[in-house]
C-alpha cells in the first residue's frame with residue numbers, strides 16, 4: 001500500500017530541486033595541465049666547413065699556398081689541429097676564395113688569411129669557444145675574437161656586423177657569428193681577415209699579445 005501523495009509530495013519536490021540544481025551546473029572545468037616549458041636545445045650548427053679551397057682567380061694573391069692548375073690549394077683540409085688540442089676550421093666562411101696568404105706583405109707581416117667574396121656571405125665560429133673581444137676598430141673594423149681554450153684563439157675582422165655576439169657568450173663550431181663585410185677606416189674590398197692565434201691573452205694588449213700562426217699551414221696533417 002503506497003503512502004498518500006500528500007505525504008510523499010514534499011520529498012518528490014525536494015528530489016526534483018536537487019536534480020535541477022545538478023542539471024544547471026556547468027560542465028566541470030578541466031584544469032589545464034601545467035605548461036611544461038622545456039629549455040631550448042643549444043643551436044645545432046648545420047654548417048660544414050669548406051672541404052676544398054681555391055685562390056681567387058682574378059687577384060694577385062700574396063703568399064699563396066701551392067695550388068693546382070684549377071687554383072685549388074694542394075692538400076687542403078677543412079680543419080687544422082692547434083696546440084695538439086683544438087680543432088679549428090681553416091676557412092670559417094660560407095663561400096670564398098683566398099685573396100691573400102699569411103706572411104710578409106708590403107713591408108709588414110700579414111698575420112692571417114684573407115677570404116674574399118663579392119657577396120655578404122656568412123662567417124662561422126671556427127670552433128667551440130667563448131667570445132673574448134667584440135669591438136669596432138679603425139684597422140680591423142667590426143672584429144670578433146673567440147677563445148677556444150688551451151691558449152688558442154681566432155680573430156674575424158672587417159665583419160659587416162656581429163649581431164648578437166657579446167663578450168663572454170658561448171659559441172659552437174659552425175655557428176653563425178657574423179657576415180662578411182668591408183668595415184675599416186679605409187676603403188677595402190669585402191673580405192674576411194681570419195687569424196689563428198696562440199698564447200696568453202693579455203689584459204692590456206688583449207688578442208694583440210698573441211702569436212699568429214698560418215691557418216693554411218700543416219697541410220696534410222688531418
Ligand SMILES: [Zn+2]
Pocket residue numbers: 100110112113114192193194
Ligand atoms: Zn687580412
